[in-house]
Amino acid sequence: MFLEPTHSRSAQHKPSLGWIEVICGSMFSGKTEELIRRLKRAKIAQLRVEIFKPASDTRYHDEDIVSHNQNSIRSTPVLSASEILLLAGDCDVVGLDEVQFFDESIVEVANSLANQGKRVVIAGLDMDFKGIPFGPMPHLMAIAEYVTKVHAVCVQCGDVANYSYRIVDKEETVLLGETESYQARCRACFQASI
Ligand SMILES: Nc1ncnc2c1ncn2[C@@H]1O[C@H](COP(=O)(O)OP(=O)(O)O)[C@@H](O)[C@H]1O
Ligand SMILES: Cc1cn([C@H]2C[C@H](O)[C@@H](COP(=O)(O)O)O2)c(=O)[nH]c1=O
Numbered sequence: 481m482f483l484e485p486t487h488s489r490s491a492q493h494k495p496s497l498g499w500i501e502v503i504c505g506s507m508f509s510g511k512t513e514e515l516i517r518r519l520k521r522a523k524i525a526q527l528r529v530e531i532f533k534p535a536s537d538t539r540y541h542d543e544d545i546v547s548h549n550q551n552s553i554r555s556t557p558v559l560s561a562s563e564i565l566l567l568a569g570d571c572d573v574v575g576l577d578e579v580q581f582f583d584e585s586i587v588e589v590a591n592s593l594a595n596q597g598k599r600v601v602i603a604g605l606d607m608d609f610k611g612i613p614f615g616p617m618p619h620l621m622a623i624a625e626y627v628t629k630v631h632a633v634c635v636q637c638g639d640v641a642n643y644s645y646r647i648v649d650k651e652e653t654v655l656l657g658e659t660e661s662y663q664a665r666c667r668a669c670f671q672a673s674i
């Protein structure tokens with residue numbers, strides 16, 4: 481289980497920088513649960529936490545971040561990554577969900593927040609329904625200090641699932657949905673159907 485890192489602030493010459501954590505995996509793998517767990521612990525530690533998600537993700541709730549098992553936390557929906565810099569203010573921890581839907585500018589925003597001394601916790605899909613790296617996620621995984629990959633259970637065979645298989649005949653990359661449109665699948669069950 482991921483525990484909050486302790487970053488030494490002892491050296492006089494060392495500026496107090498933050499860091500970036502990425503939680504990635506397929507749909508139903510527990511990314512949002514893990515994000516909520518980390519952010520609730522930060523709140524218990526009396527840290528000031530701000531949470532953002534793309535305004536386009538309206539699946540469960542306009543403002544709350546909600547996991548597939550209905551755990552939730554309040555967030556601010558934003559239309560663009562640049563809004564996050566304006567709204568983060570003097571908080572200690574920034575949480576970001578569904579980050580695959582932001583454009584590449586989220587990379588500079590995340591770096592900038594971490595360089596201001598903030599802990600930045602990011603959750604997002606590492607691959608789209610074709611198994612292709614999704615949006616800015618590979619770049620964020622490269623620059624993050626900590627990357628956690630979580631896994632779902634394959635609904636076909638019960639093995640560890642790494643893929644989000646689309647069960648509806650739609651080709652656009654962005655298609656919001658749940659179990660009516662997607663299944664968590666292992667490599668073998670994913671490959672067998674594409
Ligand atoms: N195939 C599956 N494998 C694992 N968990 C699943 C599956 N289908 C539904 N779930 C539920 O989804 C929860 C994880 O939800 P969530 O954190 O929202 O995932 P993610 O953000 O990665 O899509 C699990 O705790 C479980 O209750
Ligand atoms: C694979 C894939 C997913 N999406 C959408 C479907 C959901 O609305 C979100 C993922 O949510 P989760 O919290 O990870 O379950 O993304 C998409 O638009 N395109 C895809 O290829």
Ligand SMILES: [Zn+2]
Nearest residue numbers: 634637666669
């Ligand atoms: Zn399988």
